[in-house]
Amino acid sequence: MGLTKTEIFTLEQNQISSIAKVFGHPARVAILQHLFKIDSCICGDLVDEIGLAQPTISQHLKELKKIGLIKGNITGTSICYCIDKENWTTMKTTLTAFLDQDLEDSNNCC
Amino acid sequence: MGLTKTEIFTLEQNQISSIAKVFGHPARVAILQHLFKIDSCICGDLVDEIGLAQPTISQHLKELKKIGLIKGNITGTSICYCIDKENWTTMKTTLTAFLDQDLEDSNNCC
DNA sequence: ACCTTTAATCGTAATATTGCAATATAATAA
């Protein structure tokens, strides 16, 4: 096994978990925070900023790119990464809807 | 390897990723959604509701319990699970702060 | 006491993730 049974879940459930999975590693959280902090985008400074090897950072960037949260621009030999604001907003809407479930009345028996 | 280097990240980054990791599986998302939907809590109906074996559901419940998002009450032979509203709110605050980073001005060069 | 029900735990197989060294690729500089 080790394989998630995605087929038995709704599209929404799979979308939420896919997004959350990407946030499920501190390095990726750190990368996103850094990209937000440095207004203009930054490339391999991430390797220095975060204490992981270059291939590891590259791998994390790939996952962030795959889900569409960041995008990269080639500038000379380096690559300039930054947050994809539009997709970030869409993602936030999906995730917030999930997080705000508790707003709908509901009691608690425990 | 396969081991996350938590020590090089901030407490906040590790907290965010820990929460997100729990949401990173559709079964756990489904369980939480169901617990919200069914006002009063529900126990092993989750096994029927979601299409996974009982030990698997039990394992997912354990992770949700570990991070404090749900709690269980023993009622006879069955156990009644429900959302821990207080912890849910705290979690939401942490996660929302991360998701709302884009609100702080910031330009985009890509 | 004995069975039934419900849920947790154990053990294990299959797969995924993390991290990095080594290497490849691509663009610029000399």
Added chain:
DNA sequence: TTATTATATTGCAATATTACGATTAAAGGT
């Protein structure tokens, strides 16, 4: 053309996750 610089890819070892059958534990019912 030959370096140099920056990033991606490959290959691999260590560990984690997912899933489930078998078993155990706990509570009630008969």
